[in-house]
Amino acid sequence: MNEIATRVLAGERRAVARACTLVEAGRAPDLLRLLQPGHSLLIGITGAPGAGKSTFTDQLIQTIRADGKTVAVLAVDPSSMKTGGALLGDRIRMQRHYQDPGVFIRSMATRGAMGGLAPTTRAMTAVFDAAGFDVVLVETVGVGQDEIDVAAMAQVVAVLLVPGQGDEIQAIKSGIMEIADLFVINKADLPGAEKLFQEIEAEVHGVTPVLKTVAATGQGMAEVWARLQSLPRRVPRTEPPRFAIDHLGIAVSSLDEALRFYQDALGMGEAHRETVAGEKVDVAMLQAGESRIELLQPSEPGSTIARFLEKRGPGLHHIALRVPDLQAAAARLQSHGARLLNEPRIGAGGHRYVFIHPASTGGVLLELIEEHS
CATH class of the missing domain: 3.10.180.10 (2,3-Dihydroxybiphenyl 1,2-Dioxygenase, domain 1)
Structure with a gap:
């Protein structure tokens, strides 16, 4: 464990991958104690299924790299009913970044956990932080009103919305409205985008910024990245909420x-x-x-x-x-x-x-x- 920790702190990608495997298997409490906190900006990306989170994350990776910063991505996928592992849909969408030494992408399964994250997500981000990545992106599996665990872990949370899914405000008001540091109306080229933009702005009264993107083409991503860096960083909860x-x-x-x-x-x-x-x-x-x-x-x-x-x-x-x-x-x-x-x-x-x-x-x-x- 001492050797793996030393290599992780030196930023060795193979050691980071090994540490992630140990963490997900529940075999790394001593390793985690050896790792030192870094300076990563931990960003949570969440929203209902169909909001385009994976495409958005893929474009955000490219925008961050163009800014000269390194990035680790943790994509939380649904669990396979057969193996219990991640279905890997998100990593497939991000495969163009695999050869980039400044990008590290990892998928993990929810393993039945609610809240959009997996039981070891927090520990995995600690590995990335210790390895010296400038930015850590956590893409949740997709949330509803009460699946908001990412807010307890991330420093900044971007909530993605998409027009044309019915009564959007009522659908999200109960819980997810409260966790956003930034609202992003993705697929803003679809009908109803401007109406949704106005509804969200009226709901948040200017307290939470609202931006529009078309992640499939990269439109609006530079503005999103600039805003994510400028937002106040919340202090993540440091202890699990319950036994x-x-x-x-x-x-x-x-x-x-x-x-x-x-x-x-x-x-x-x-x-x-x-x-x-x-x-x-x-x-x-x-x-x-x-x-x-x-x-x-x-x-x-x-x-x-x-x-x-x-x-x-x-x-x-x-x-x-x-x-x-x-x-x-x-x-x-x-x-x-x-x-x-x-x-x-x-x-x-x-x-x-x-x-x-x-x-x-x-x-x-x-x-x-x-x-x-």
């Missing part, structure tokens, strides 16, 4: 036999497998939406999982929750008399974790895992 279930740990006698059910019969995607020598356990981790299923097979007789199987047989072993600050959570638990089974340490996937005895949790072994924010 979340990271995974369910299930003790099994045979990983291969269990995976035949979860992968072949149930149709779940590929599993990440590793051996955690300190715990004497072989692990297979499968993604299940925002959470995961962790299958645990003892690698040696007498291990904790081996004793669990001898006493109770295969079944639910523990529930794991993600927390923003493990040390603070552990101290709080101890102050309330909870019985911790270990000091925070590194486990499967590179997480820092701590276990809490079932006697303190209502009968279930609970694991807390630190999530880098």
Whole structure:
């Protein structure tokens, strides 16, 4: 991890790609702690499906590069029902930039998450920031009224609108109107563009700028880029808004036999497998939406999982929750008399974790895992 972090901080593209893979797999909390904040301008690009976000992002990349700045793009795609991975539609639209050493493009799947982003989007942008990119663009999967997570992460948010989609103002007023630092009426060559422009301006009362573009031809993009640079930068929220279930740990006698059910019969995607020598356990981790299923097979007789199987047989072993600050959570638990089974340490996937005895949790072994924010 130290070597990868050093290479990321030096801006090596292969190291950035490797770090992104580790982050998306949930295996990089220590790596993220080694990375230092940079100076990137983090721009969120969002809007309803059909607003032309990918074409807009593609043209914005070209405009930024013409200004001599480097740019990293994180395109959040819908998840494939077959593999759970990104459908890659956005990267295909941006393929003309692949050979440009000043551009780095990465797609990631939502993996069932709502809000237009994926669970590890924030951490991925931290990698790009540390690697020294001047600008980081995050294109969301497409939002509705309450899918506005990008506002908690980006310094500037551009909301794309398009004429001809019915009662536009009422459709967006409930939530997305509140997150925009800049409104962009894309496809402004379509009928109804001027009417929509006037409606939005009347709604925002001059507080939020409204611009028009035709991203397919590049019209208006230079003005958009100039305005994005001049807008006040909001301070992104630095902690996740809530606790979340990271995974369910299930003790099994045979990983291969269990995976035949979860992968072949149930149709779940590929599993990440590793051996955690300190715990004497072989692990297979499968993604299940925002959470995961962790299958645990003892690698040696007498291990904790081996004793669990001898006493109770295969079944639910523990529930794991993600927390923003493990040390603070552990101290709080101890102050309330909870019985911790270990000091925070590194486990499967590179997480820092701590276990809490079932006697303190209502009968279930609970694991807390630190999530880098």
